[in-house]
Amino acid sequence: MAGRQAVKAYLDLLSQPCRAVLIFLKHNKIPHTVELVALRKGQHKTSEFSKLNPMQKVPVLDDNGFVLTESDAILKYLATTYNVPDHWYPKLSEKRARVDEYTAWHHVNTRMHAATVFLQEVIFPNMGQPTNPAKFKKALTDLDGTLDMLENMFLKRKPFLCGDDISLADLLAVCELMQPMCSGRDVLKDRPKLQSWRSRVQSALSDSFDEAHSVVYQIRQKFTAKL
Amino acid sequence: MAGRQAVKVYLDLLSQPCRALLIFLKHNKIPHTVELIALRKGQQKTPEFTKLNPMQKVPVLDDNGFVLTESDAILKYLATTYNVPDHWYPKLPEKRARVDEYTAWHHVNTRMHASTVFLQEVIFPMMGQPTNPAKFEKALADLNGTLDMLENMFLKRQPFLCGDEISLADLLAVCELMQPLCSGRDILKDRPKLLSWRSRVQSALSDSFDEAHSVVYQIREKFTAKL
Numbered sequence: 001m002a003g004r005q006a007v008k009a010y011l012d013l014l015s016q017p018c019r020a021v022l023i024f025l026k027h028n029k030i031p032h033t034v035e036l037v038a039l040r041k042g043q044h045k046t047s048e049f050s051k052l053n054p055m056q057k058v059p060v061l062d063d064n065g066f067v068l069t070e071s072d073a074i075l076k077y078l079a080t081t082y083n084v085p086d087h088w089y090p091k092l093s094e095k096r097a098r099v100d101e102y103t104a105w106h107h108v109n110t111r112m113h114a115a116t117v118f119l120q121e122v123i124f125p126n127m128g129q130p131t132n133p134a135k136f137k138k139a140l141t142d143l144d145g146t147l148d149m150l151e152n153m154f155l156k157r158k159p160f161l162c163g164d165d166i167s168l169a170d171l172l173a174v175c176e177l178m179q180p181m182c183s184g185r186d187v188l189k190d191r192p193k194l195q196s197w198r199s200r201v202q203s204a205l206s207d208s209f210d211e212a213h214s215v216v217y218q219i220r221q222k223f224t225a226k227l
Numbered sequence: 228m229a230g231r232q233a234v235k236v237y238l239d240l241l242s243q244p245c246r247a248l249l250i251f252l253k254h255n256k257i258p259h260t261v262e263l264i265a266l267r268k269g270q271q272k273t274p275e276f277t278k279l280n281p282m283q284k285v286p287v288l289d290d291n292g293f294v295l296t297e298s299d300a301i302l303k304y305l306a307t308t309y310n311v312p313d314h315w316y317p318k319l320p321e322k323r324a325r326v327d328e329y330t331a332w333h334h335v336n337t338r339m340h341a342s343t344v345f346l347q348e349v350i351f352p353m354m355g356q357p358t359n360p361a362k363f364e365k366a367l368a369d370l371n372g373t374l375d376m377l378e379n380m381f382l383k384r385q386p387f388l389c390g391d392e393i394s395l396a397d398l399l400a401v402c403e404l405m406q407p408l409c410s411g412r413d414i415l416k417d418r419p420k421l422l423s424w425r426s427r428v429q430s431a432l433s434d435s436f437d438e439a440h441s442v443v444y445q446i447r448e449k450f451t452a453k454l
Contacts, residue, residue, distance in 0.1 A: 054380050055332075066321055073327035081320050093308050094293055100300035105282075107334035153281050 006031035007078075010052070010060040012039045014219075016115070016175040017071030018059045019212040024075055024171060026208040028084045072103045075168045087165035098162040102154065102169035106176075110150070113143035114176040114187065121183045122223065143187060151193050159200055166204045174201045175212075182219040233258035234305075237279070237287040239266045241446075243338070243402040244298030245286045246439040251302055251398060253435040255311045299330045302395045314392035325389040329381065329396035333403075337377070340370035341403040341414070348410045349450065370414060378420045386427060393431045401428045401436075409446040 009025065009032055011018035025032045037043045037058050044056045053060045053069055061068045061077070068074050079089035090096050116139035124131045150173070154161040161169040177198070180187050188194045202209050210217075236252065238245040238261055252259045264270045264285050271283045280287045280296055288295045288304070295301050306316035317323050343366035351358045377400070381388040388396040404425070407414050415421045429436050437444075 055376070066324075068324050068328060070328045070331035072331040073324050076327050077320055077324040080323075093304060096307075097293075097295050097300050097304040100303050101295060101297045104297035104299040104330070104334070107331070108339070112335070149282070 004031075005064050006033055007064070008033050008035060008062040010035045010037050010049070010058055010062070012037050012044075012058050013212060013215045014039065015058050016111070016179050017172065019178075020071055020168075020171045020175045021059045021061070021074055023175075023205055023208045023212045024078060024088075024168075026211070027205055028078075028082060028088075030078060030082050030084075071172065072168075075171070079168065087163075087167055089168050090163075095163060099167050099169050102161050102167075103172060106169070106172055109146045110173050110176045113139055113146050114179050117143055117185070117187070118179040118182060121180065121185065122219070147187065147191060147194060150197075151191060155193060155197055159197070161197075166201060170197075170201045171205075174198060174209075178213055178216055181216050182223060184220050184224040231258075232291050233260055234291070235260050235262060235289040237262045237264050237276070237285055237289070239264050239271075239285050240439060240442045241266065242285050243342070243406050244399065246405075247298055247395075247398045247402045248286045248288075248301055250402075250432055250435045250439045251305060251315075251395075253438070254432055255305075255309065255315075257305060257309050257311075298399065299395075302398070306395065314390075314394055316395050317390075322390060326394050326396050329388050329394075330399060333396070333399055336373045337400050337403045340366055340373050341406050344370055344412070344414070345406040345409060348407065348412065349446070374414065374418060374421060377424075378418060382420060382424055386424070388424075393428060397424075397428045398432075401425060402439075405440055405443055409443055409450060411447050411451040 007025075007030065009018075009021055011022055011034055013019055013022065013036075022034065024030075037049060039058065043049060044053075044058060050056055052062070052067060055069055057069065059069075059071055059074060061074045063077075063081075068077060076089055078084070089099055116135070120131050120136040120139060123129075150161070154169075158164060160166050161173060177187060177194075188198060234252075234257065236245075236248060236259055238249060240246055240249065240263075249261070251257075264276060266285070270276060271280075271285060277283055279289070279294060282296055284296065286296075286298055286301060288301045290304075290308075295304060303316055305311070316326055343362070347358050347363040347366060350356075377388070381396075385391060387393050388400060404414060404421075415425060
């Protein structure tokens with residue numbers, strides 16, 4: 001990999017998958033530059049950004065002209081093209097399949113429900129948009145169901161979601177489950193098994209975890225100060 | 228792979244990802260047995276099936292004791308552990324990343340919107356459940372947006388979603404886009420570019436495509452006969 005140029009990542013740290021990408025880059029010391037794209041200012045809708053990513057979403061990776069979207073794909077691409085420890089995205093087919101299984105399930109489970117709770121509780125009120133109490137309650141219930149499955153199935157007999165070591169699955173999941181923290185809501189507070197898992201993940205990620213989540217902690221401070 | 232035992236798959240051919248899996252197995256002549264799970268009869272909720280897959284969903288793969296869920300993961304596992312042509316899930320990281328990019332995007336785009344149209348138009352009326360006209364209209368609009376993106380982005384300069392040849396992406400997408408056909412609704416009918424793509428995909432898959440979709444054609448006959 002000698003002479004390989006730094007990758008460029010377009011991120012908004014309020015976005016859960018963006019944090020996962022940044023943590024992965026920093027933790028694995030992958031040379032990179034970050035270009036911040038402020039979603040709340042509509043910077044993902046500029047003609048310049050739309051040219052880069054017509055989906056108008058973050059994160060986006062630009063590896064010296066190879067432009068890639070979707071955090072799953074970005075993380076897997078980085079894990080396979082940089083010399084990172086195998087546990088992130090194991091080469092052994094059966095172990096890799098477990099990570100692919102979680103990252104597929106994640107989209108309409110962990111991500112969907114945790115994001116809806118956050119949008120209803122933090123973003124819509126912040127933007128003066130109408131909230132939907134019924135939708136919010138349903139999202140909390142759905143998220144509860146998701147947490148049950150994380151505890152009772154993925155973590156049934158192992159310390160991390162896909163095995164004995166941290167993987168891309170844990171990284172993506174923890175960033176989603178941190179999001180409701182913006183309103184001071186700890187979705188894991190009555191779940192010791194998941195709290196232990198979160199501690200293990202934070203320990204494994206050390207500084208890069210808190211650095212990436214600083215915007216979440218800031219928003220939480222402002223949000224709870226208002227109450 | 229000499230001496231490798233057949234895999235077992237648990238499927239309901241009314242399920243789009245199940246069809247994708249069956250087509251892949253047949254087309255690539257991967258030795259397999261099929262156990263049918265009739266979702267409309269609740270067979271995914273029996274204690275026996277729940278023991279196999281606590282998520283109570285199909286498809287499920289059992290490769291001689293290695294049990295895997297999520298069609299993305301199953302297809303990628305089969306593509307990497309059997310000797311299938313490279314184009315299904317290319318080994319080259321940049322090409323593979325494109326397939327991972329699509330399969331990630333697929334969950335809350337193609338799959339979500341095409342399924343909702345189908346559920347609202349075919350399943351809920353069939354089960355005597357209330358339909359939601361507003362939700363149905365929204366799903367049609369969302370699906371339209373998805374089809375725009377498939378045409379203008381994924382298929383912008385290439386004959387298949389991820390490149391010059393068919394891949395797992397096309398297989399998953401085509402099965403989702405066939406689902407609304409159950410009511411006689413051809414969502415691609417005014418879109419020549421996507422119609423051409425679908426033809427190319429069907430040609431590449433030949434017999435296995437129509438065999439897997441026979442239940443869709445049957446339902447379409449019954450549904451349109453009622454009108």
